[in-house]
Amino acid sequence: MKANQKKYRISVLLDMSKSSALVLESAVELAKRMDGSIEVFHVKPTTNIIKGDSQLSAIRTLNQDDRSTRAKIKDFISSIGKKENLSISYKLEYGNVKNRVRDYLALQKPDILVLGKRRPIMGSFFESITDFVIDNVSDTNVLILGDDHKFHSFEDINLGIFGTGFKETDLEVIQDLKRNSEKPVRHFGISDDSESTDHAYPWQKTINYTFSKGANALDGLVNYVSRTNTQLLCVPKKSSKNFLFGASRLKEVVRKANVPLMILGK
Incomplete structure (x- = not known):
């Protein structure tokens, strides 16, 4: 292991919903416990953004959305990272959520993937993504959290x-x-x-x-x-x-x- 290199590369799959703060805070606690680095990964579906737009209008809409989404993610991870004195990087991609997640895991091969699991609700984003990850991940350990699961600390955990x-x-x-x-x-x-x-x-x-x-x-x-x-x-x-x-x-x-x-x- 190189000097200053963390033992575990931890990726956090976020949908930027109200539960995302709990998921990221838990990932931070995990990184502190296990000597890990953190990267947030967010996929923005493009279907609803460009629907009904002309090609030029769609490009403008995507550019505007990209600036807005990146600013939101930066503010979000910065507030948590500063509190814990931990640097958190991020990746933002557009397209089909499952395809982007599959490609990300295949390319990045994080040691641990952290994601949330909502209680059963029809059409829930992470309900289908959780199953998809289980089916497709092969080189990554997966930490699955519910909406009400938050680790205040991994110290002396049962x-x-x-x-x-x-x-x-x-x-x-x-x-x-x-x-x-x-x-x-x-x-x-x-x-x-x-x-x-x-x-x-x-x-x-x-x-x-x-x-x-x-x-x-x-x-x-x-x-x-x-x-x-x-x-x-x-x-x-x-x-x-x-x-x-x-x-x-x-x-x-x-x-x-x-x-x-x-x-x-x-």
Whole structure:
């Protein structure tokens, strides 16, 4: 690692809605905890901007919108960055949101992508983008926050893990989230009575919560995660021996969980 180079490159996907401040502030806390740099990425759909305009008029409209949007983003990130004494860069692109997000992730390959997850509302922007990211990201860990999820600090956080398919790089991320915290990590799993829940992890102490396989096992598990005051649940994207994480099952976890999720898949 070069001098002054941060360990983690963190990208924050923002729609500039009212919840964006909570998402960016949480990303800032994450960067402080894990020695990370931050870049905000915002995509502005062009359909509504140029609809019904002539080509020349459309260009003028786009230029005006570009200046206005950039000023808004700069003011937004500057207010948060100055408060935390942290430099925050940004990228603004126009076009199809999913295509621009896919291209950005493929080109930039951030270590961690932070985005918000709104509660189910028909037509919600990030509801579809969350599913899209899960389907398409391959080289990036993803932190998903709900509208009401804000980390005041990652210091001494209550961490949970779900499943057993963690790679060495996944465990390193969890270790960096823990740092020197002596709090145990809670392991949540779904298995039958014949499967072992005794796994070796690099941290000092793990508390196991195992749920028997069944139609309502996942519902019971995610409810218990909240009851144990787990503040962040880490889930491997890859399939594990004891629990199959396909894209659809992972989306089910995302939809049902009432705590922020870190999907580890780098």
